[in-house]
Amino acid sequence: MNKKLLIISGTLIALMLFVIFGVLVPSGMFKTIQPHYQGQVTKATLPVAGPEDITIASHGIAFISSDDRRNNLKETDLIPGAILMMNLQDTTYTLRNVTPPQLTDFHPHGISLWTNEAGEQFLFAVNHQQRYTRHTIERFQWRGDSLVHLETIQDSALMTSPNDVVAVGERTFYVTNDHGHGEKGLNRTLEEYLQRSIAYVNYFDGQEFRKVAGGIAYANGINRSRDESKIYVASTTGRKIIVYDRDPETGNLEVAQEVNVNTGVDNIEVDEAGALWVGCHPQMLKFVAHASDAAEVSPSQVIKLTPSGSGEFTVEEVYLNDGTLYSGSSVGAVYNNRLIIGSVFEKSILVGIQN
Numbered sequence: 001m002n003k004k005l006l007i008i009s010g011t012l013i014a015l016m017l018f019v020i021f022g023v024l025v026p027s028g029m030f031k032t033i034q035p036h037y038q039g040q041v042t043k044a045t046l047p048v049a050g051p052e053d054i055t056i057a058s059h060g061i062a063f064i065s066s067d068d069r070r071n072n073l074k075e076t077d078l079i080p081g082a083i084l085m086m087n088l089q090d091t092t093y094t095l096r097n098v099t100p101p102q103l104t105d106f107h108p109h110g111i112s113l114w115t116n117e118a119g120e121q122f123l124f125a126v127n128h129q130q131r132y133t134r135h136t137i138e139r140f141q142w143r144g145d146s147l148v149h150l151e152t153i154q155d156s157a158l159m160t161s162p163n164d165v166v167a168v169g170e171r172t173f174y175v176t177n178d179h180g181h182g183e184k185g186l187n188r189t190l191e192e193y194l195q196r197s198i199a200y201v202n203y204f205d206g207q208e209f210r211k212v213a214g215g216i217a218y219a220n221g222i223n224r225s226r227d228e229s230k231i232y233v234a235s236t237t238g239r240k241i242i243v244y245d246r247d248p249e250t251g252n253l254e255v256a257q258e259v260n261v262n263t264g265v266d267n268i269e270v271d272e273a274g275a276l277w278v279g280c281h282p283q284m285l286k287f288v289a290h291a292s293d294a295a296e297v298s299p300s301q302v303i304k305l306t307p308s309g310s311g312e313f314t315v316e317e318v319y320l321n322d323g324t325l326y327s328g329s330s331v332g333a334v335y336n337n338r339l340i341i342g343s344v345f346e347k348s349i350l351v352g353i354q355n
Contacts, residue, residue: 031282033299033322039339039354043326044093048082051342051349053164053267054333055113060088061142062333062340063123064095065108070294070345072107073132081107083125083140083147088335093351098147103138105129110164110221110267112173123147124173126162135162137175137204155209158202164267166222166231171206172251174231176219192218195237203251213244213253221267221331226274230256234265234278241265241276241305241313259313261303267331267342276305276313279331279341282320287344290327294345297323302332302341319352326350 049068056062067081085098099106109126116122121142128135137153159175160182167173180198181188191198199219203212213219217238224231224246231244231253240260244253264281271277280301281287290298302319319332319341331342339352 033282033320035321035325036317037319037321037352039337039352041325042093042351042353043348044086044095044351045348046084046095047097048079048084049347050081050345051084052330052344053108053110054331054340054342054349055111055269056088056333056335056340057113057115057121057142058272060335062086062088062335063098063111063113064342064349065111065125067107067109067128069107070291078107078131080104083108083111083123085147088338088340100140100147100149103149106138107132108138109162110176112165112167112223114167114170116170120170122150122167122170124165124167126165126175127152135159137162137165137173139171153204155202155204158209158211161199162202163220164222166224168224168228168246168248168251169206171204173204174212174222174251174253175202175204176200176216176222176233177202178219178236192237197235197238201231201233201253203253205251212251213242213255216242220265221278223268223270223276226270226272232268232270232276234268236264236266236281237284239263239265241268241278257311259305259315261305261315263301263303265303266329269331269333271334274307276307277318277332277334277339278303278305279329281328281330286323287328290323290345298327299323300326300329300341300343302329302339 048066051066053065064084068079082099107128111125114122123140125138139150161179163176163178165175197217199216201213218236220236221234233242243256264284266279269277282301287298289296300321304316305313328344337354341350
């Protein structure tokens with residue numbers, strides 16, 4: 001009997017230690033949140049909730065990918081998602097829905113902007129159709145003052161849980177698959193809580209998809225370096241940014257380094273100087289609670305990774321809020337001295353004017 005009690009006690013202690021040090025500590029549950037930002041912040045209300053991703057053109061046009069995920073995952077009546085546009089040269093922060101009207105089943109996630117040598121701009125968006133069961137990449141062109149839909153690209157075998165996309169040409173791109181298990185269920189839940197590294201990155205070469213990087217714990221945001229020689233991938237439950245060397249001829253990726261940042265990284269934006277701006281979830285379990293219940297707040301964070309000449313990165317926390325002002329930040333994009341912060345669920349964006 002004593003031996004059995006010893007085994008049971010040892011098992012319970014081991015389980016408790018795993019929960020504390022294997023789940024709670026990595027999730028940031030015990031992290032101290034001290035809100036700060038060197039500047040003034042304005043909140044701009046959106047016509048559609050869920051500004052999950054934001055990308056900004058060099059002339060100050062911001063494209064915002066927005067979808068009311070909390071409603072659409074719970075209710076039978078779906079609210080259409082949208083691509084919103086805001087001209088950052090206009091200080092009134094006026095927003096306009098530029099979604100082409102023929103896209104009736106449009107629920108965008110990650111987006112990416114590509115500009116060719118002639119100055120033509122192409123926008124790529126991850127789209128979750130048919131109640132988030134059919135996943136596509138929608139390709140657009142920005143013409144004048146309108147977004148024109150060009151085509152839908154799909155691979156149901158490889159693109160089972162797409163999250164973010166980065167264009168490297170007019171019709172070539174990388175897309176993250178944030179889970180190894182595409183369908184919701186126990187396997188997917190265990191993948192998240194055990195921080196299993198089975199997510200991956202696909203490459204579309206203009207003709208077909210293929211897997212080019214794997215072994216990632218929740219492959220989330222993705223972006224390219226200014227010279228396009230590097231691809232950056234956010235590993236959310238891995239709490240790091242993975243830097244890949246990119247072969248421009250084949251599209252193949254090879255791990256160059258991993259930058260540990262000790263927070264739940266989401267979307268990545270790259271500024272004119274080549275620095276990475278990352279929207280983060282510093283307390284990931286609070287974000288999980290916030291996803292189910294809007295009354296549960298989740299801290300918002302934006303970090304900046306500045307590359308040095310030696311290839312290393314300096315990590316700086318630029319923005320932190322305990323969630324009462326703004327919950328579930330997923331992206332931070334910059335234009336001049338303005339920081340635009342988006343969220344997975346909020347019906348607003350934050351516009352910060354940096355001192």
